[in-house]
Amino acid sequence: MTAEKITERLLADAVTAMETLSIALGVRLGLYQVLAGGAADARALAKATGVHPRYAREWLEQQGASGLLTVATDDEDPYARAFALPEDAAEALLDGDSPFFIGTLPGFVASVAEVLPQVAEAFGSGGGVPYAAYGEGARHGIGGLNRPAFRTGVADWIAAMPDIAARLNGGPARVLDLGCGSGWSSIALAEAFPAVSVHGIDLDEPSIAEASGHAAEQGLDERVTFALGDAAKLGVGGGYDLVCVFEALHDMADPVAVLRSARELLAPGGAVLIGDEKVAEHFTAPGDLLERMNYAFSVLHCLPATRAEGTAVEAGTVLRPGIVRAYADEAGYTGCTELSIDHDLWRFYRLDLA
Numbered sequence: 098m099t100a101e102k103i104t105e106r107l108l109a110d111a112v113t114a115m116e117t118l119s120i121a122l123g124v125r126l127g128l129y130q131v132l133a134g135g136a137a138d139a140r141a142l143a144k145a146t147g148v149h150p151r152y153a154r155e156w157l158e159q160q161g162a163s164g165l166l167t168v169a170t171d172d173e174d175p176y177a178r179a180f181a182l183p184e185d186a187a188e189a190l191l192d193g194d195s196p197f198f199i200g201t202l203p204g205f206v207a208s209v210a211e212v213l214p215q216v217a218e219a220f221g222s223g224g225g226v227p228y229a230a231y232g233e234g235a236r237h238g239i240g241g242l243n244r245p246a247f248r249t250g251v252a253d254w255i256a257a258m259p260d261i262a263a264r265l266n267g268g269p270a271r272v273l274d275l276g277c278g279s280g281w282s283s284i285a286l287a288e289a290f291p292a293v294s295v296h297g298i299d300l301d302e303p304s305i306a307e308a309s310g311h312a313a314e315q316g317l318d319e320r321v322t323f324a325l326g327d328a329a330k331l332g333v334g335g336g337y338d339l340v341c342v343f344e345a346l347h348d349m350a351d352p353v354a355v356l357r358s359a360r361e362l363l364a365p366g367g368a369v370l371i372g373d374e375k376v377a378e379h380f381t382a383p384g385d386l387l388e389r390m391n392y393a394f395s396v397l398h399c400l401p402a403t404r405a406e407g408t409a410v411e412a413g414t415v416l417r418p419g420i421v422r423a424y425a426d427e428a429g430y431t432g433c434t435e436l437s438i439d440h441d442l443w444r445f446y447r448l449d450l451a
């Protein structure tokens with residue numbers, strides 16, 4: 098690439114990055130929520146949200162210029178120019194159940210920006226930045242993005258393992274959800290399989306508190322329980338029909354110990370289901386958008402968060418299929434099969450004991 102092309106690309110990237118942060122502001126301050134109720138000018142938006150009218154005006158104009166908002170009523174007076182949030186943008190930004198929901202991702206980006214000094218320090222020391230340090234933005238970013246995927250997809254993912262699907266449909270059956278985060282995978286499993294009880298484990302206290310709240314809100318707290326814990330140190334004898342690890346194996350400091358621990362907890366004939374990033378088999382440069390996305394997450398979030406937990410394994414977000422197979426082998430599984438499940442972002446692996 099020529100210097101001119103690189104400059105053009107980085108300029109466009111910088112604009113996109115700043116626009117992403119301005120979207121995070123709009124979400125955080127409830128600005129889109131007001132616009133979802135109808136077009137508003139700067140004065141009306143300021144009144145409804147408590148932001149200063151001058152900021153409301155600038156944000157509205159910036160959002161209009163970026164193409165996310167449209168001008169509903171033009172006016173000579175910039176404070177009286179009304180902007181609207183188109184229906185599709187409202188769905189993508191505000192409807193947490195939509196398969197196109199992305200409204201928590203800008204907040205994730207903002208959370209990374211907020212801890213950048215700590216990440217820089219970790220680059221020097223080789224240490225990490227605790228998962229919790231990224232705060233609500235990261236937690237909700239991940240949980241909110243994955244929630245619709247779990248709720249619309251989990252039954253199909255399980256159906257790709259007919260023997261396990263039969264156990265969960267036949268019930269009563271038990272599922273363990275390791276690295277459950279905000280709990281939406283555990284909840285989705287319980288929703289899809291009414292005779293199943295699900296237990297979620299996570300190392301992050303705020304995630305477990307939120308997960309328990311979500312289960313209660315959904316009226317599922319009798320069948321869906323959560324506990325704080327290290328998935329690598331769970332003991333033996335759980336008798337679980339299925340152990341799931343969704344988008345979390347690459348975040349665990351000792352993934353082999355986690356898989357060993359899961360092995361000890363399986364009921365005879367049970368299986369482990371891993372959903373993790375859909376990265377290429379081998380490193381290539383330049384990579385496609387998925388590789389670029391996963392490396393960006395890795396550099397700024399997953400690797401520092403994992404290294405805060407421990408530095409033995411150093412996985413990072415880019416968990417290649419060969420690495421998953423090697424982990425499964427080292428943890429004593431006799432089978433590691435990639436399941437034929439169509440998903441834009443993840444690959445799915447089934448681990449079995451003979």
Ligand SMILES: C[S@@+](CC[C@H](N)C(=O)[O-])C[C@H]1O[C@@H](n2cnc3c(N)ncnc32)[C@H](O)[C@@H]1O
Nearest residue numbers: 243276277278299300301327328343344345349
């Ligand atoms: C990217 S988040 C995914 C959360 C959830 N599975 C989802 O898909 O929304 C990874 C989760 O793994 C958890 N985690 C990392 N190491 C862990 C460990 N050793 N034991 C349990 N949970 C762990 C983190 O706290 C975090 O909630």
